[in-house]
Amino acid sequence: MLTDYLRNQRQERDILLMTHIVLGYPSFDASRRLVEVMVEAGVELMELQLPFSEPIADGPVILRANQQSLAHGSTVDRCLELAAELSRDYPIPFLVMSYYNLLFRRGVARFVGRMEAAGLKGAIVPDLPPEEGEEYLVSMRSAKLDPIFIFSPNTSAERMRMLHQHARGFVYCVARRGVTGSQTDFTAELDRYLARCRAATDLPLALGFGVQSRADVDALRGKVDIAVVGSETLRVLDARGVEAVGSFVAGLRAS
């Protein structure tokens, strides 16, 4: 599953890239083109966010992309159809990122079945702690999909070990407090936090929230396995268009 793929990729490169798009923003055609340029730019893994009207863990940039996608008539069915098409057309693994209500409304088992049929490899559901996620965990296990869990700087060592028990694929480490899309200070404090994460799990570690430049990615080499670039690609897209996103992502990593 994902863990083996990530470990194999790490044989080739000392830092992997995961990027993020909001499906249907600014349009479904643009989403297709964005994935194409990101895969061409060499990303190893992608998050496809299904828009939700109340994305409480996202900052203003991703929040507005969610709202505009919905305003243009984005639906769960249309998003999952596009996800299936992308999984078929590109050789990298894709994950769903969304909030729990979309799964809950459809029926968790049914939603997970749709993800499996679409060829998706896992999911990140930021408002579903394992305590509330029993049905989700069972469904994901039987579909052989990876539930990705999140560590934060406020997570105790004890809780990290509990989350590790449920996590598959990799662990998503949130770099700092706050929502998506602000800057992060890559300091000694971050190193201490990552050491705590590393001590709690042997799964690959991804670091997200505030990774915006090649210097940020360079700073993570040797500390985590995956750098997650989210809001910044949306900013580049809004300012300079789809093609600029390709060169921005390619430039994040010296080859």
Next chain:
Amino acid sequence: MKERGYFGPFGGAYLPEILVGTFDEFEAAFEAARADPSFWRDYEALMGNYSCRPTPLTYAENLTHHFGGARIYVKREDLNHTGAHKANNVMGQGLLVRRMGKHRVIAETGAGQHGVATATMAAKFGFECTIYMGAVDVARQRPNVFWMERLGAQVVSVTDGSQTLKDAINEAFRDWVTNMDTTHYVLGTACGPHPFPTVVTYFQSIVGQEARRQVLDQTGRLPRRVYACVGGGSNAMGIFSGFLADQGVELVGVEAGGHGLETHRHAARLASSDASVGVAQGYRTYFLQDDDGQMRETHSVAAGLDYVGVSPILANLRETRRVRFEAATDREVVDALSLTVQKEGLIPALESSHAFVQAFKEVGKLPPEDVVVINQSGRGDKDIFTVADAFEDQAWQAFIQQKAEAYRAH
């Protein structure tokens, strides 16, 4: 996350990982306070000398004669400091903030009553304060914005989403995940992730404790029915708490019927069949949402009832049939407000007037020996702009025009 805070199938704590530790700390502070017998005494003393508690229970004699049925008693939360029941929860959470050693508070507000109450508490306790308010609500509740700013709060107008209460809640959560070390989020209603529904109900239960004692003192009997409006559900949980154990007392929650349930332009989650169970803003309850789980626009003349979700405790009390839910339309609300002002000299808030509507529909059919209690959760002066528009008051319009011209001439 030791306790998950379920009421039947509703409630829970669907938290982003970054907030789990903060909620654990909040829950521990609350449980320690609740177990300390001096805490409730301190709270009652504070509410007694700062906020006019106990608030009166007023016999509405003229309305009673007008309808010719059960005797109508009104619980006067409008006389609480800052003009609504909101202060009960806010001052209580302020005491918890002091216990936790934090120095900044944030809050969401719809009608502005909770924002004014929080800004007042922050001024009294010396906390910094930021209030999140949907841009639509800022426009319709300007007098409350004025007072929040005078009280020293920063008021942030939220322009995302539907620009109402739910969007203000989302924005407050975004602030909290950044500033949880210094900041407490004073959620204003009996909704949200555990332990908020329990904490808010605990402080608001002071309303029901007083009302039960007062109605027994004044009439020698328990009420046949108790009416409360339901937005998030805090004033309803407050007054209902006093009577939950009295099986003979029927509890009636009145939601915002907006333009009428059949138009689907309303905010009735429990009284209509338009809502369904979902998980958003950290808890599981009935939401007005579409088949995909996206929240829908809601509508009410009363900003404080204009919300997509509802207290998980009330959702469960509907399931167990302990509380009956009804809806009142915008038009009915303005008429009930008008009648109450003329007959009793009481000015209920538009929110509270929903409870009056349902009581007025029912009291005439009850015998005169029966008693009903209506919770007047807040005062209506804040609604002067909305009410003046509803009455198409020409003299008021002329006054506003003159005022505008005077400002322009400056």
